[in-house]
Amino acid sequence: MGMPYNAQLQGKLRHTRQVLSPFGKGQQITWLEPFSSPQTAFRNKAKMIVSGSKKDIRLGLAPTSKHPRGVDLEDCPLYPESIRAAFAPLRDYLTRLGVRPYQIEADKGEVKNVQITSNPEGELMIRLVLRSKAALNRVKNTWAELREVLPHLEVFSVNIQPEHAALLAGQEEILLSDERFLKMPGVGAELRLAPNAFFQTNTAAALTMYQQAATWAGTIQPQTAWDLYCGVGGFAFAVGSATEAKVTGVEMAGAAIEGAKASASESGGEAHSAKDVPENGQTLVESTPHFITADATKWIKNQKHLETPDLVVVNPPRRGLGSELAKWMEKSGIPHVIYSSCYQPTLVSDLQRMRSYRLKDARLIDMFPHTRHVETVVLMSKVKGK
Numbered sequence: 001m002g003m004p005y006n007a008q009l010q011g012k013l014r015h016t017r018q019v020l021s022p023f024g025k026g027q028q029i030t031w032l033e034p035f036s037s038p039q040t041a042f043r044n045k046a047k048m049i050v051s052g053s054k055k056d057i058r059l060g061l062a063p064t065s066k067h068p069r070g071v072d073l074e075d076c077p078l079y080p081e082s083i084r085a086a087f088a089p090l091r092d093y094l095t096r097l098g099v100r101p102y103q104i105e106a107d108k109g110e111v112k113n114v115q116i117t118s119n120p121e122g123e124l125m126i127r128l129v130l131r132s133k134a135a136l137n138r139v140k141n142t143w144a145e146l147r148e149v150l151p152h153l154e155v156f157s158v159n160i161q162p163e164h165a166a167l168l169a170g171q172e173e174i175l176l177s178d179e180r181f182l183k184m185p186g187v188g189a190e191l192r193l194a195p196n197a198f199f200q201t202n203t204a205a206a207l208t209m210y211q212q213a214a215t216w217a218g219t220i221q222p223q224t225a226w227d228l229y230c231g232v233g234g235f236a237f238a239v240g241s242a243t244e245a246k247v248t249g250v251e252m253a254g255a256a257i258e259g260a261k262a263s264a265s266e267s268g269g270e271a272h273s274a275k276d277v278p279e280n281g282q283t284l285v286e287s288t289p290h291f292i293t294a295d296a297t298k299w300i301k302n303q304k305h306l307e308t309p310d311l312v313v314v315n316p317p318r319r320g321l322g323s324e325l326a327k328w329m330e331k332s333g334i335p336h337v338i339y340s341s342c343y344q345p346t347l348v349s350d351l352q353r354m355r356s357y358r359l360k361d362a363r364l365i366d367m368f369p370h371t372r373h374v375e376t377v378v379l380m381s382k383v384k385g386k
């Protein structure tokens with residue numbers, strides 16, 4: 001945390017303005033006030049390697065030659081108190097469980113890592129990543145002990161990650177709690193997060209970018225909008241809250257879409273996907289998004305028969321949209337695009353492929369203080385005649 005926060009932010013802003021200025025196409029880009037993050041306690045998720053020994057568990061950084069037993073992150077100031085307070089009970093629980101921490105070099109041991117997510121109310125979701133199912137029954141029979149010491153523990157799951165690789169989680173997720181989702185705040189709807197779905201790591205930053213998208217959508221007033229790479233639906237609900245648009249969210253991870261659909265039915269029904277009228281007499285809200293599990297690029301290529309949307313929001317992972325999707329967007333005739341990016345090099349290469357768009361408004365969202373990373377949200381419009 002060496003550099004003063006304001007200097008970090010100004011440095012990120014300078015760099016962002018420099019790399020994005022060519023995309024104003026000779027016109028002024030409106031730079032909105034950057035979102036400056038709280039400097040501590042802003043991370044809603046802790047992903048900790050389990051190391052040490054059966055009787056002396058460490059939760060944090062992987063062992064190194066300097067710290068052969070690993071480094072415990074209980075005191076890390078980036079986590080809120082709700083997460084830090086879960087470390088000691090988790091260590092005690094794992095010690096009672098008597099299961100050996102996984103050792104990468106030897107490929108031995110069972111407990112690989114623990115992930116704790118907290119919402120602003122301090123409710124928790126805990127995911128225990130095990131190498132195999134050898135200790136699963138023991139965990140099934142005992143995990144409720146954790147709830148006695150962590151009464152705000154809402155969601156608990158075990159993930160099986162058998163591979164000898166630096167992967168944080170495997171394909172098999174075994175939910176042990178009755179509650180499937182941790183509630184997270186959103187704009188226009190409360191969001192629902194499953195253990196194996198993505199959520200932005202800084203909740204205040206996420207809310208700001210969803211609100212920004214809602215504000216832009218409110219000025220555009222689209223009839224139809226798509227949210228590609230929608231995760232649990234943060235942008236889709238935000239756009240829905242500010243417009244009468246028919247909104248479609250597309251996301252590859254089924255667990256995220258289940259959460260998005262659960263939020264949609266809570267907030268008024270899956271209006272557009274529900275071919276059958278709800279029997280409960282619920283009013284169909286026109287702008288309630290509907291959600292589809294699909295690869296964004298494949299889905300879009302199958303949309304030839306559908307009308308072109310007035311607005312598309314994209315929020316891809318670090319690798320960006322890639323050539324195929326960016327080129328499709330360039331040819332599509334979509335009048336407005338909101339692009340939220342966590343990695344500027346791929347944002348720039350995607351924008352270079354979308355030459356008929358002019359970047360009008362931009363905002364830096366400091367999602368990752370004390371690192372070089374930043375989230376950038378931009379509003380682009382198709383230049384007439386191109």
Ligand SMILES: C[S@@+](CC[C@H](N)C(=O)[O-])C[C@H]1O[C@@H](n2cnc3c(N)ncnc32)[C@H](O)[C@@H]1O
Binds near residue numbers: 199251253296
């Ligand atoms: C940066 S996250 C954004 C999620 C969401 N917009 C939010 O604000 O939480 C990127 C999302 O894209 C999803 N994803 C990755 N590759 C995809 C693809 N080819 N098609 C659709 N979704 C994809 C990931 O599962 C992840 O949920």
